[in-house]
Amino acid sequence: MRARTTVELVALVQRISGLHQQGATHESAAIVRQVAVMITPEDVARLAAMLQQNGPAGSSTYLARSASTGAPEHAAATLAVLRRDGMINEAADLFHTLWSASSAALPALLAALEQSGQSADGQTLLWERASAPAEELAELAQHLKAAGRTADVRHLLRQAAGRPINEVAAIVGALSEETAAELIGELARIRSASDISRFGAAIQGSSELYDTLLFAADDLEESRARSVFTALRTGGLPTELTPRPRSRSRQRR
16 A cells, blocks of 8 residues: 555545535545545545545545544554544544444454554443443454453453343343353452342343352352352342252362
8 A cells, every 4th residue: 555645635635526516426425435445544644634624524524434444454543643643523533433343343453453552442442332232242252252352351241240230131141151151250249249139030040150150159259259148048049059960060169
């Protein structure tokens, strides 16, 4: 990807503006979308500045948003350059567009933001996804694990563990067994004993999940574990593992 000369960028502005003035707005927008991923991040910022001054209204922010359709590295680098060059509105539009990245694309985008010195923005995106519906959150956790981003999985689950109990129960049901156990562990560490009891009631229909909750509670510091088991008994819930023909090898303390 080579850098464009000022003459080339001016020609682009003239072409985009000319089509817009002729009423060919779709053609004009198509050129902006195409150019956004074909030129360097530095040239995106230069072209955005020219469009801001001379192009159709809104074309500079549209150019910035369109950079999100390119490779994650290109989008992240463009975001960094727009901010560096003081293109505040354009950078904000691009960042907000990145919020809609698919679960499959998000791990690569998080890595690209880190590489461009924008790790905090990646954590903001992850925080935003923690409020997603159960199936979507489960899908994201799976993609993050596959990409080896275990710290991001923990961050995502920690945020999800703070959601309303019925939502946490739905999320646990959508996760893989291993990831569900991680979320239950987070919930056991951060929620009140009464919240954990309500969660236990919500998942009691699944003996596997309920036993995982008992193990998580048993792993807590002694006084906190005692409070949780007391809350479970008060709520009429069992505090012993579900009997099985083949019991789990792990023993509660």
